[in-house]
Amino acid sequence: MRRPWIFVIAIVILAALGAGIGYHFGLPGRPDTVHGVVGSEKAAFFADPRVQDTFARHGLRVEVDARGSGEMSTTVPLGRYDFAFPGSGHAAERVRQVRPAVGSYAPFASPLAVATFTPIVDLLAAQGVVRRAAEGHRVLDLTRFLDLARRDVRWDQLPGNVVYPARRDILLTTTHPSDSGSAASYAWLAARQLGDHESVDDQVVRLFADQGGLERSTEDPFQKYLTQSLDFAPLVLAYEAQYVEATRSGLLPRNGTLLYLSPTVRTVHTLVAFTDPGDKVGRLLNTDAGLVRLAAEHGFRTADESVSAAVLAGLSAGGAALPGRISDVVDPPPPATIESLLTTLDVRLRP
Known part of the structure; x- marks a missing residue:
């Protein structure tokens, strides 16, 4: 039993x-x-x-x-x-x-872009700094934008500006180029657009130095964009993926929208296995x-x-769907080129 x-x-x-x-x-x-x-x-x-x-x-x-x-x-x-x-x-x-x-x-990539607000886009469009791309989305013309920065134009000096009349220089808010891939890519794009002459390094340095304190990670200024809106900054360098994530999660601030840089660079997120x-x-x-x-x-x-x-087709910015393809994309620079630029910036920007 x-x-x-x-x-x-x-x-x-x-x-x-x-x-x-x-x-x-x-x-x-x-x-x-x-x-x-x-x-x-x-x-x-x-x-x-x-x-x-x-x-x-x-x-x-x-x-x-x-x-x-x-x-x-x-x-x-x-x-x-x-x-x-x-x-x-x-x-x-x-x-x-x-x-x-x-x-x-x-495994994937994300273009550089600018997190901003519809009234700011309209204001810059009136100055000819923002335009429509052939695909329908809105882009920030980097050459014209950098010209404003080169001339130290402030937001309160733009004609008809009632949406953000701050006594602040017109700059992109970025991270530190030596710490963050997005800022490093922007630094190279800016140097490329400014041309090959002696003052280029000085002008690129000012794009970062005139911002004041620089964060180390792209997520830090983007989170402040989401939570503080225009009280933080009108133009924040970001990855397109961050905007998509925030939009799908319902976290985008009121009037929040996206601009693409023209030209931009396709940043390829690359996993290195040890x-x-x-x-x-x-x-x-x-x-x-x-x-x-x-x-x-x-x-x-x-x-x-x-x-x-x-x-992307199910999301929009500036009255148009996010583009499936972006035409104004430039190839990344040779490693030696960007290393030289980052070395210069690091020497000039570190306290």
Whole structure:
């Protein structure tokens, strides 16, 4: 009569042993923890429970710290991480020079843009600084904008300005170019538009020095744009993906809208893997259909343009849908060119 109970006890013991073996040897059900450092604009993507669940189905638990892309090759202790995921190919190359990589992946991109407000757009359009692109979206003409900055034109000097008559120079609010990939790209675009002459470095330095204190991460000024609106700044350099994320989350401030730079640069967010688990994260971001779709939902332009175009078409700025393609995009500079510029800026801007 006791024999059935013997079988029950045996089954319980075997189940407990199986759980213990799985716990100690990392069998399915206990994901491997992978640590990464990512550009702050990607923090919301990695925090998305759907993204976490997708990685878990592949046996990974991905934990990330958010930092400025430029910081990753200077002040971030890369030895703590399985991968780094800065916001540009140039920043990724600087990371690879600090710590050898086992793999590199470019799963998505995001163009530089300007987070602003409809009344500011209308004001600048009246000055000929903002115009419509052929695709329908509005762009900030970088040549004309930089001319205002070069001449130290203030907001209160613009004719008919009743929306923001502040005694402040007309500048983009940015991060520090040595710490942040977005500001580094803007610095290069500005230098490119200003031309090749002796005063270019001085003029580019002033675009940053005249702002006052500079944040290190692109997410910091963008969050202030969302929460403080015009009380913070009228023009904030950002990634298109940040605007998409804020719009889809219902966080965009009243009259908030987006301008694209003309010309702009397509910043390719590049993952640098230091370990095999980090390499697996990069491969999944490139190949897993669910992760590709979720990256598009968070505003990033994926290698499959149809996936991100479907998301962008459902959002608008300035009375037009966000463009599936942007025509006025320039190629990134050679590494030596931007390194030389960043070295000059760092010397001139650091206290």
